[in-house]
Amino acid sequence: MVIIRRVKPLPYWIIPIIALLAGIAISVIILYVLMGASPAAVLSAIVYGFTRPGVVAKTFVALTIVGIALLVSFKGSIWNIGGEGQITFGLMAATWVALFTALPYINPGLAQASMILLAMVAGGVWALLAALPRAYLGLDEVPVTLIMNYIAYYIVDILVRGPWLGKHVYNYIRTDTIPSQVMFPQVPGTTMTWDGLLLLIILLIGVWYLLKNTSIGLRIKILGNNPNLLRSSGISVPLMIIVALTISGIIAGSVGALYLGGDVYRISYPIEVHTANYGYTGILVAWLSMLELIAVPIAAYIVSALYTAGIQYQILVGGHLGQLITAGSAIVDVFIGSILLMYTILITISEYKIRIIVKKR
């Protein structure tokens, strides 16, 4: 038996699927060994998660959009870890429109559109601030975008504790609830909003077109593969870095508006505790998609189904085991961690193949 390096790569969709199955299997074992959780209950929670599209929808929409956002920058080998900060900035901008302008009372439709658009602008600006030092000083974008997530959190925290503190919130530290005119209408029978669904479709088609048919899309892809070619073709590499990261931030920012208008309706202090962490979970979605746009919704559905499964498990057995009351999100982490680990291992292994050679005498 020998192990040799593959000449032809495996079809790209095989690894995520095996990683998913192996990751779930490992999660079941971990949960059983550590918590005595019945595998049947865990599996039934997973089945629940995967078979309830209506319940999963809200998370699915958010994660797909974040996945698309990160894909744009990852294609250019620009590692945007700052989705979370860009979403937080989007959330801030949307809150401003909803609470501190008269627009919701004048024209609710326009107000909702403005919330989303301004959130995108805010996300874009936040990403641009990380892109500039990356482009012109060569500062690594990974720590910069990561640190900026926390700066974004704290800026919002300052606002919520100070000028934005609600007038009708008793002793809670949070903003007022946004007017009902700008609460995004829900798609009947699901947890998602019409605004979110529409935005998702527009972004999917838009980014598909961007990557396939525009010079910006092609240049982002070449930026990821060989920036020297851009240089000798006369295309500014710093500019393309800025474009890739800013587009990524613009798309991610919109999720902040969806989170406000379709989910929480207000910002609670401290935001770093109340965030849905879509910016980080989105990284998993982007990787599971193997940076193929059509695979992003699939990866997002899988991750959001597991997310739902974790919460469902808590509901199923929560009363039975006392410590499980806060275990819902921990179970989600076990799932996601196991899958990501399997994925990383399999990606390396997949470059090799095992060949059994029978020695001829």
Added chain:
Amino acid sequence: MAAEANNAKPTFLSPPQEGEKPIVSLRGITKRFPGVIALDHIDLDIYPGTVHALLGENGAGKSTLVKVLYGIYTPDEGEIIINGRPTRLTSPADAINTGIVMVSQSPQIIDTLTVAENIILGLEKYNHLVPVTKVYKIIREESKRVGIKIEPSIEVWRLSYTQKQLVEILRAILLGAKVLLLDEAITYLPIEEKQRFYKFIRQFADEGGTVVLITHKIYEAMDVADKITVLRRGKVAGHLDRKEATIEKIRALMFGERSAEITYERLPTAQPEPKTVLEVKDLWVMGDFGGYAVQGVSLEVKKGEVLGIAGVAGNGQKELIQAIMRLRPIIKGRIIYNGEDITRKTTYYLRINGVGYIPDLPAKYGVSIENSIIENIAVLPVYSRGIINWDKVKELALKLIKEYEIKTPSPDTPVKFLSGGNIMKVLVARELTVATNLLVAYNPTRALDEATAIKVRKVIKEKVLKNKVSAIIASEDLDEIFQISDRIAVMNSGKIVGVFPADKAKREEIEHLMVM
């Protein structure tokens, strides 16, 4: 003359001498890639103490064969016999364990580390607890013994290409190499450095070492090899002894009927128009390591002529070409293109105004190997402003593939699946298409075999003659300079030391000026 090798029963034109056993033997090595047979039943014997050259045109299968020998590829069929024992090489580590070490054309060393650190990385016998001074001592002694001068404490990014190759060789020797695979490792070295390398290769073989020299340059093989094996289209075209080898014989084996096209006659001289297309005035440009690489160069190129820039590598040609392309800052001086001062303009401006550019090291600077041929064409701003018209680009790609005989399954194939020569053809074809006014090139045919190189020169010259395009071509290959140029400028130590009309220029005089 040797006939095409018979697959079933290999013929060995140079049988081993009495009592000598090959150190490496290949029997029936076959390697298939999707759609192509890269190696088709290769038989080869390599003897200790010899320099064995593997020659072949671009895409003949040389690189694949070396990768099989180095354990990077595993053959689909056939056997590798090392020291009489059938051996399965499944990784470079396996190959190194049997004493086979490869040095490739692109140095595999880490720029931010020192020479000593780079060398020690791959050496298990010197673990990390060995004091640095001892490592330095080992390196100094060993490098002195093999006649290589290198300072172990220097960081690698400060080294020239030649010195990096030397570091690689030194590491190979410290790894205990018995068989050195040199994969185009000396092709890109300047001439006088080559001479030093030949001496070293000779010495290594005389001490009982074995060198496998992979090259597409016939003279390299003729200069230093004892035995020559020619590959053609994945098969062994013939084995030759150095004594019986002549350029004509080798060419016939390498190119078949195409060898008749090989000629170093000067291409027709252009009749330039009086209009000046490019004018460089008192140009000063910095080099990579501080200091002025270009020192007050002035020159001009008329409409419809080829200006060749002759010179030994490292005399400022690269920096001059990059400054003209606006890829390197200009400290002082001016560049005028078509009557317009472009000193403060960008590369983009040149690229959308009819300037083609063929950089050195095409895979690094000229194409993106992960992208398809079509995408590599579409990236140029003339083809992609806003929305890309893929139908149009595809049409162009298909036309270029046909015109330049680029061997590829389709225009959507990622460039990395093409052979080195075909990658170069993609680049040349693309750049000649956008060069409606001026072509700027640096060693445009170095990666190409003779027949293809001559063809590329002909295509360039044809374009100059027919479409009145101008060209400025810097090359370290004097044959190329003489064949294609209408005027020859000699560059030495950052200055232009002489300009000659090519039809009256004397080769000795130019060679003398190059090294003076």
